[in-house]
Amino acid sequence: MDNESQMVPERLDFIRQMVADDLEAGKWDRRVHTRFPPEPNGYLHIGHAKSICLNYGIAADFGGKFNLRFDDTNPCKEEQEYVDSIIEDVRWLGADWQDRLLYGSDYFQQMYDWAVALVKKGKAYVCDLTADQTRDYRGTLTQAGKNSPYRSRSVEENLDLFARMKNGEFPDGSKTLKAKIDMSHPNINMRDPVMYRILHASHHRTGDAWCIYPMYDWAHGLEDSIEGITHSICTLEFENHRPLYDWFLDELGIYHPQQIEFARLNLTNTVMSKRKLLQLVKEGHVRGWDDPRMPTICGLRRRGFSPEAIRQFCKLIGVNKFNSTVDYALLEHCLRDHLNAASPRVMAVLNPLKVVITNYPDGQVEEMAAVNNPENPAAGTRKVPFSKVLYIEREDFMEEPPKKFFRLAPGREVRLRYAYFVTCMDVVKDAAGNIAELRCTYDPATRGGDAPDGRKVKATLHWVSAAHALDAEVRLYEHLFTKENPDEAEEGKTFLDNISPDSLQIVTGCKVEPALKNTRPLDRWQFERLGYFCTDPDTRDNSLVFNKTVGLKDTWAKVQQKEQA
RNA sequence: UGGGGUAUAGUGUAACGGUAGCACGACUGACUCUGGAUCAGUUAGUUGGGGUUCGAAUCCCUGUACCCCAGCCA
Numbered sequence: 001m002d003n004e005s006q007m008v009p010e011r012l013d014f015i016r017q018m019v020a021d022d023l024e025a026g027k028w029d030r031r032v033h034t035r036f037p038p039e040p041n042g043y044l045h046i047g048h049a050k051s052i053c054l055n056y057g058i059a060a061d062f063g064g065k066f067n068l069r070f071d072d073t074n075p076c077k078e079e080q081e082y083v084d085s086i087i088e089d090v091r092w093l094g095a096d097w098q099d100r101l102l103y104g105s106d107y108f109q110q111m112y113d114w115a116v117a118l119v120k121k122g123k124a125y126v127c128d129l130t131a132d133q134t135r136d137y138r139g140t141l142t143q144a145g146k147n148s149p150y151r152s153r154s155v156e157e158n159l160d161l162f163a164r165m166k167n168g169e170f171p172d173g174s175k176t177l178k179a180k181i182d183m184s185h186p187n188i189n190m191r192d193p194v195m196y197r198i199l200h201a202s203h204h205r206t207g208d209a210w211c212i213y214p215m216y217d218w219a220h221g222l223e224d225s226i227e228g229i230t231h232s233i234c235t236l237e238f239e240n241h242r243p244l245y246d247w248f249l250d251e252l253g254i255y256h257p258q259q260i261e262f263a264r265l266n267l268t269n270t271v272m273s274k275r276k277l278l279q280l281v282k283e284g285h286v287r288g289w290d291d292p293r294m295p296t297i298c299g300l301r302r303r304g305f306s307p308e309a310i311r312q313f314c315k316l317i318g319v320n321k322f323n324s325t326v327d328y329a330l331l332e333h334c335l336r337d338h339l340n341a342a343s344p345r346v347m348a349v350l351n352p353l354k355v356v357i358t359n360y361p362d363g364q365v366e367e368m369a370a371v372n373n374p375e376n377p378a379a380g381t382r383k384v385p386f387s388k389v390l391y392i393e394r395e396d397f398m399e400e401p402p403k404k405f406f407r408l409a410p411g412r413e414v415r416l417r418y419a420y421f422v423t424c425m426d427v428v429k430d431a432a433g434n435i436a437e438l439r440c441t442y443d444p445a446t447r448g449g450d451a452p453d454g455r456k457v458k459a460t461l462h463w464v465s466a467a468h469a470l471d472a473e474v475r476l477y478e479h480l481f482t483k484e485n486p487d488e489a490e491e492g493k494t495f496l497d498n499i500s501p502d503s504l505q506i507v508t509g510c511k512v513e514p515a516l517k518n519t520r521p522l523d524r525w526q527f528e529r530l531g532y533f534c535t536d537p538d539t540r541d542n543s544l545v546f547n548k549t550v551g552l553k554d555t556w557a558k559v560q561q562k563e564q565a
Numbered sequence: 566u567g568g569g570g571u572a573u574a575g576u577g578u579a580a581c582g583g584u585a586g587c588a589c590g591a592c593u594g595a596c597u598c599u600g601g602a603u604c605a606g607u608u609a610g611u612u613g614g615g616g617u618u619c620g621a622a623u624c625c626c627u628g629u630a631c632c633c634c635a636g637c638c639a
Contacts, residue, residue: 011578011579011580011587013578017581037639038639039638039639041638041639071639073638073639074638074639076638077638077639130637131636131637134636134637135635135636138635139567139635140567140635141566141567141568141634141635142566142567142568143567143635144567145635172637173637175637176637185568186567186568186569187567187568187569187634188567188568188634188635189634189635191635194636194637196637197637198637199637213637215636215637215638215639216638216639217639219639220639236570236571236632236633237632237633237634237639238633238639239569239570239633239634240568240569240570240633240634241634242569243569261570263571263632268576274639316577316578316588316589317577317578318577318578318579319578320571320577320578321570321571322570322571322572322631322632323571323631323632323633324576324577324578325576325577326576326577326589327575327576327577327589327590329576329589329590330576330577330588330589330590332589333588333589333590334589336601336602340601340602341602345599371598374599374601374602375602404600406600407600415598416598417598417599418598448598449598450598457598458600459598459600460597460598460599460600461599462599526599526601528599528601529599529600529601530599531601552599552600552601552602553600553601553602554600554601555600555601556600557600558600559600
């Protein structure tokens with residue numbers, strides 16, 4: 001990420017503009033310190049990547065610091081598994097928190113002490129109202145709430161009660177600590193919000209040390225304050241909470257960061273809510289959190305996305321304060337852009353059609369030199385074995401080709417990439433009339449792929465030598481959802497009804513060139529003329545599995561579509 | 566009908582009172598040992614209505630639409 005973001009961009013997004021203004025005004029002693037504060041209750045997705053890139057990017061751009069902090073204030077929902085995955089994903093994306101891997105739960109004692117301070121100040125009280133009663137007293141959007149009957153307890157009584165809450169003397173839900181603000185405030189968040197609830201639950205880090213846990217509104221600003229965060233960047237739905245964030249910090253008289261809100265990311269043809277993602281996993285609509293169709297970071301990683309592509313995407317989408325939905329095509333553009341530059345090329349045939357070169361010597365094998373990456377000469381070349389029996393892509397041959405099809409057809413000459421010109425002389429069919437094999441001749445003078453007489457061919461095909469090819473399974477993916485907006489469902493239907501039946505297609509019996517023999521999980525390749533692929537972790541020594549990351553742009557497919565229409 | 570936000574091509578984003586620009590997509594064409602990549606070009610926009618101004622996406626007034634908030638979730 002460093003190279004990309006070292007320079008302050010010429011056009012600043014509105015948040016960077018605020019940071020730049022603060023810097024110029026000498027605010028915060030000219031420090032910049034951001035953080036990414038996930039709750040460890042789910043896996044990170046591409047929307048989180050936007051936040052990570054924003055926060056880390058700002059720190060990097062302005063020479064500041066970046067913290068990774070777990071907002072782990074609710075023991076009921078949080079698990080170590082999520083902590084581990086988040087750490088892995090943030091690191092993979094390239095954000096560097098140095099030695100600042102932090103946990104909100106580490107500040108529980110400080111938060112408690114501050115709560116006591118607010119009680120002493122007469123700004124917080126212990127309330128015995130039940131959850132239902134609390135809702136009732138809160139009023140509605142258009143009607144003021146009313147004061148809790150416990151609101152006027154003495155400081156001494158509150159201190160005593162709060163201490164006993166902490167000591168575990170009361171059952172879950174029987175009491176809360178509330179801030180004493182204004183029950184008729186037009187902003188509902190200011191109507192005596194709960195600061196602590198009683199939860200006799202074991203926390204993934206603090207164990208049973210606590211049986212009262214701070215609420216987000218109380219805890220979050222304190223965490224930012226303790227860490228000396230300058231710009232506390234969060235999503236839009238917390239805008240309504242900012243007055244409360246400010247109120248707590250001001251009443252306490254402690255260091256006060258600036259909260260800034262931005263719009264979360266929406267992407268076409270996918271869902272981003274934790275609830276829906278969890279549902280897809282739990283109900284088995286996908287194979288897990290890291291299913292390559294998932295917009296999770298681990299899913300994208302397994303699909304073959306590179307961190308560079310995701311970062312570039314996050315840079316291009318910008319930052320704003322209104323809801324928008326980014327076209328998935330932009331993500332794919334960023335993906336192809338980086339993969340084109342970075343992926344070694346290799347030949348693989350997904351749907352093999354046997355080709356016999358009739359005039360090629362039996363048993364002869366030639367090593368053809370193939371370029372590993374035309375975008376990067378330093379990647380060098382490799383040898384690809386060529387012999388009498390080959391496989392080509394079934395779609396690269398048509399017995400009766402339409403006008404715009406310029407691949408192989410009876411009597412037609414094409415180039416086999418890095419090898420020879422071949423001409424189709426005969427089509428062999430099985431009993432059912434299916435094409436079983438092609439018999440071709442080659443022109444020895446075209447070795448390497450060029451004709452000395454200067455004649456041209458319209459097409460170049462990829463191929464593999466049958467005797468040398470490795471078998472592979474290839475998993476093809478399409479959008480998980482057929483609709484741009486999966487939530488757009490008819491009466492009685494849900495986003496689940498919009499799951500695409502074609503989102504996963506498993507192709508077996510694929511033939512790949514021997515260079516792929518020792519590939520490791522997550523290696524990224526371009527299968528020439530097909531697209532970008534990634535070695536799946538399911539790969540074993542004798543069984544290769546690849547995921548299709550994204551296809552190459554396919555002009556022929558467009559032509560076909562148009563002809564059909 | 567309370568409060569808080571937001572509206573710029575199909576999509577995403579710039580323009581900070583002075584030529585509405587960029588990217589993606591779509592469409593043409595050139596080139597090509599990947600129908601890839603690359604290159605050139607075309608397409609298309611300021612939420613409606615008033616006002617201020619020599620000049621308004623930008624300032625003012627007034628509509629409209631959309632998003633968020635009534636968890637002891639974050």
